[in-house]
Amino acid sequence: MSSTHKAVVVLGDQLDLNNPALLANPPGQADVLMVESHVESTVVWVHKARIALFLSAMRHFADQLRQAGYTVHYRSLNETGKRSLVGEVELLCQQQGYSELDMAEPGEWRLEQEFLELAKTAKLKLRLLEDTHYLCSRAEFAKWASGYKQMRMEYFYREMRKRTGVLMDSAEPAGGKWNFDADNRSAFPKAGPGKIEPPAAFEPDDITQQVFAEVEQYFGDHPGTLANFKWPVTREQALQALDRFIEIRFANFGTYQDAMWTNTPFGWHSLVSSSINLHLLHPLEVIQKAEAAFRENRVDVASAEGFIRQILGWREFMRGVYWLDMPKMREDNALKATRDLPKWFWTGQTKMNCMKDSIGQTVEHAYAHHIQRLMVIGNFALLAGLVPQQVEDWFLAVYVDAVEWVELPNVAGMALFANGGRFTSKPYIASGAYIKRMSNYCTGCKYNPAEKVGDKACPFTTLYWGFLDQHETMLAANPRTGLMAKNIARLDDAQRTALRQKVADTFENIEQL
Structure with a gap:
């Protein structure tokens, strides 16, 4: 049993000594609970590097807390088994006799609901403190x-x-x-x-190397590689x-x-x-x-x-x-998209150079910058009518900086227009011409960004025009997309028929693009 009836829960994305729950509970006044969870690493099919980053940062921070004088009850993957994060916290409360929990507001709606439910069912006094990490509450x-x-x-x-x-x-x-x-x-x-001067890179220390071994042990079938891991x-x-x-x-x-x-x-x-x-x-x-x-x-x-x-x-x-x-944002699908995520999203094995490079570096580094995410990968997902929840799960899984509160609105709102323009003024769509202008991806590509029909038609260009065709009424009603609607309106019946056939062929062969 613990010498105190109170504990502070520190989640894997709250690794700051100025965490309000820690500031409210100096060493000796409360113990600290930190939990590694198999469940949190499998809610989506998480990239190995993202799992490793969280676990290594958590273990380093736990050491920092101990050095600061805290008693830390840390549960690693080897100890938690199939219990959820909240389930492990409940078990620790039972074992150590805690009746009160303090924590900074979780960053994820699902986790906050689970902790609120735990407080009810286990009759714990739970205090959620405003997270001062943010500049706007x-x-x-x-x-x-x-x-x-x-x-x-x-x-x-x-x-x-x-x-x-x-x-x-x-x-x-x-x-x-x-x-x-x-x-x-x-x-x-x-x-x-x-x-280009390279960014800072950090060689994995003993703690991180141990994390690597456990990630390979428990999540060896997950996407990505740890070979290029140099994250702080x-x-x-x-x-x-x-x-x-x-x-x-x-x-x-x-x-x-x-x-x-x-x-x-x-x-x-x-x-x-x-x-x-x-x-x-x-x-x-x-x-x-x-x-x-x-x-x-x-x-x-x-x-x-x-x-x-x-x-x-x-x-x-x-x-x-x-x-x-939330939680409505997670269910939004304003454009009624129904197509499944292509398998090559997990490998980058596609003939489209832009997607091959953007997804390929994601697999290698668990990173892509905002234009690659929005105007290449997200743009394709929107034009192709991919199911928002599948795309959202993919983005949450594959990037080291992905946490749901920032990933979900960016993908659902910015990339996919899934919430129908709740906070965006238009769908962010572009043809292959944009990608050609902003990159060298089109050089040597099998596809020609200038063509929307024909054997060499760029899937981005084909699907862009197909999107205009499918959503012409909506686009015409929006002042910011009215010109797009006028462009599709210029196509005669024969051109529309050819376009629709090419769009259908593209969807039929989406796994071979």
Whole structure:
């Protein structure tokens, strides 16, 4: 039995000594419970690297807690068996005699419901504390959203800039504009990206190596590889990764943040999202370092604004709409998509160079940047009418930085339009021409992005025009997509018939694309 009746539950994405539940319970006042769960690693078919990142970061943090003086009851994969995370917490409470649990708000709706149910059934006093890792609370976001018929990230982002003073010159935005998106859309030069300074990389230590062995033991049939695992697993490493990005890579980030190139998995991106999402880094400290680089004239305002918008704008906005719309968000399927996820989504074995490269690097590194996720993989999923829940499960499974509160609204809302434009003004669709403009993927590809019918027609272009054909009425009614509807309206009956036949053929042979 424990000497205290109270415990703090620390989840795998709450690895911060400033966790509000820890701050409310110094060492000696409460024990700490941490649980590795087979169930959490199999809710979806999780990439080996994502499992390894969570488990290694958790084990390192448990050591940090012990050094800080906490009694930590840590249950590893070898001990938990088939019990769920919440089931293991219940067992620990019974064994140690805990009657009270404190924890920061879980990041996932399902887990929060399970803990609330545990409190009822096991008659535990559960206190969920507001997670101070975020810059906008759930209640604050709900209040903001109540003032809008249609939520738009841009308005929320401006409000957050004003509230925090980030990138503000008195009452005006730094650089004279709120948004420098138009300056951050360049493709790499035709000759290629040239030398890109690599991101920070960390050799797996003994703890991580042990995690690797257990991941292979328990999840050997899961997708991906651990051969390229170099992710930060401690706060110290996360800070090193952030500093290297700010000092070496940040200056080129803005210009090329949307650019894609074969065998260039990381580009100039920061690769700190996984560390922020595990709470190894606080978003405000990341934002402050980025703003300091701008104020010290080490990066231009477009790079600084583009990077900060992703954290202060999109990240906080995604969390807000997730908690506002769950659990309905998970079930949304506004376009009534019914097609199953192709098997090659798990391997990258497709003749489409763009998908082969984007998914291939996902398999190798558990990483792809936002344009690869949205405008290549997500775009294909939307155009092909893939079942939203299958696509959402895939995105949650394969990326090291995936946690449901940020993955689900990005995929359901941004990529798939599954919630019918709840917080987006249009479906984000594009033909092969966009991919050609932003990458070298089309060079040497079997398919021609300029053709929508015929033997060499690019599946993206075919399905783009097929999407316009199928959803013409909806697109015509939206001012932002009216031009797309006018384009499809120009096709005569013979052209439409040929297009529909090619679309049907593409779907029939989707596994062979």
